[in-house]
Amino acid sequence: MLKRSLYIFIWLVLPICSFGNDNAPQLFEKGNALYAKGQYKEALNTYQELLNGGYQSSTVYYNMGNASYKLDDIPSAILYFEKAHKLAPNDEDINFNIRLANSKTTDKVDEIPEFFLTRWWKSFIFSSSLNTLSILSIVFFLAASGLLILYFFAGAFSIKKYSFYAAIIGFFFGLILIFMAGRQVSYFDSHKQAIVFTNSVTVKSGPVDKSSSLFVIHDGTKVNVEDYNNDWIKIKLINGNEGWIKASDVRGI
Numbered sequence: 257m258l259k260r261s262l263y264i265f266i267w268l269v270l271p272i273c274s275f276g277n278d279n280a281p282q283l284f285e286k287g288n289a290l291y292a293k294g295q296y297k298e299a300l301n302t303y304q305e306l307l308n309g310g311y312q313s314s315t316v317y318y319n320m321g322n323a324s325y326k327l328d329d330i331p332s333a334i335l336y337f338e339k340a341h342k343l344a345p346n347d348e349d350i351n352f353n354i355r356l357a358n359s360k361t362t363d364k365v366d367e368i369p370e371f372f373l374t375r376w377w378k379s380f381i382f383s384s385s386l387n388t389l390s391i392l393s394i395v396f397f398l399a400a401s402g403l404l405i406l407y408f409f410a411g412a413f414s415i416k417k418y419s420f421y422a423a424i425i426g427f428f429f430g431l432i433l434i435f436m437a438g439r440q441v442s443y444f445d446s447h448k449q450a451i452v453f454t455n456s457v458t459v460k461s462g463p464v465d466k467s468s469s470l471f472v473i474h475d476g477t478k479v480n481v482e483d484y485n486n487d488w489i490k491i492k493l494i495n496g497n498e499g500w501i502k503a504s505d506v507r508g509i
Contacts, residue, residue, distance in 0.1 A: 257319065280311050287319065289394035296323040306438065318350055325357060331476045331507075333357045335451045338478065345382035361476035367494040383440040388441075393433040400426030428449055430491035450491075452471045452507035461501035463488035470499040 287302035302321045306313075321336035337354045344350060370378075384392070403423035410416045452475050460467035463485040473479070473493070482498065483490035490507070492498040 258406075280306060280309065284311075284316065287316075291319060295328075296326045300327075301321045305313070312343065314340040314347065314350065314387075317345075318353070323351060324410055330360045331451055331453045332477050334361070334478065335507055335509060338449070338451065339468065342509065343387070344385040345383060345440070356484070358476070358478075363473035363477045364494050365493050367476070368496055376445075381436050381443065382483055384436070386437055386440060389433045389437045393430045393437070396430035396433065400424075400430060406411065407451045449509045450479055450481055450508050451509065452477045452501075453503040457501050457505045459491070459497075459501055461499060463490070463500045467500065471497060473501075478509075481506075481508070 260262075276466060283302055283306050287299045287306070290299035290302060292405045300320055300323045303323070304315050306316055317336045317340035321333045324330075324332035332356045334354065337357060338351045339351055340347070341354060400423045401415065403419045403426060407416050407419040407423060410419060445501060452473055455475050457473050459473060461470055461471045477493070479491035479493060479501075481489050482492050485500070486501070487503055488500050490500050491506075
């Protein structure tokens with residue numbers, strides 16, 4: 257458990273250091289300038305350079321989604337908005353644009369209502385973005401460490417007492433934030449999703465072409481990936497319908 261927590265903590269720190277590439281801010285500003293001029297394809301290519309350089313940001317994906325939406329490439333817009341959502345699940349602008357882009361798709365799938373405890377739990381672990389959790393956890397751990405140093409070197413008993421308990425509280429909240437981040441990572445690891453990019457896809461009952469046809473889905477539809485079988489994937493829609501399609505028909509979020 258301690259080893260996994262350490263991995264999560266290191267993983268959280270990486271987004272903060274990800275702008276270490278000196279060229280990243282310039283590329284980001286260049287992409288924004290191209291977008292402002294209406295040069296959406298060029299803006300997308302510039303943002304892609306950022307991704308190719310290893311930089312990940314909800315803002316970059318959000319901007320890519322907006323550029324794709326302007327180009328009327330709805331599947332790509334949804335894909336990028338969903339990628340942004342994974343990094344900033346509580347961002348209202350991202351969630352609004354996901355709903356807006358989904359309104360342009362052919363398939364209108366009604367979601368099965370979630371149990372209220374499940375909704376509460378998800379709202380708790382997704383209440384902040386991973387970047388926010390990373391910054392806050394570092395702040396709490398640094399503050400708690402400073403208070404511990406004060407505890408060891410303070411002369412007055414009252415200062416030692418209050419600094420010790422404050423340090424414990426700081427470490428506790430830091431661990432809570434790491435726990436929330438770990439739950440976010442685990443959730444997305446166990447909930448693989450993808451966006452359909454083929455114009456029209458016939459969902460089969462099995463991972464072979466000769467299987468019976470179940471229903472048809474269209475580009476832009478988000479699916480949950482349940483299983484893999486060679487070149488096929490088993491998908492499930494938010495309404496519970498499931499079946500098999502070719503892996504080449506989708507792009508993973």
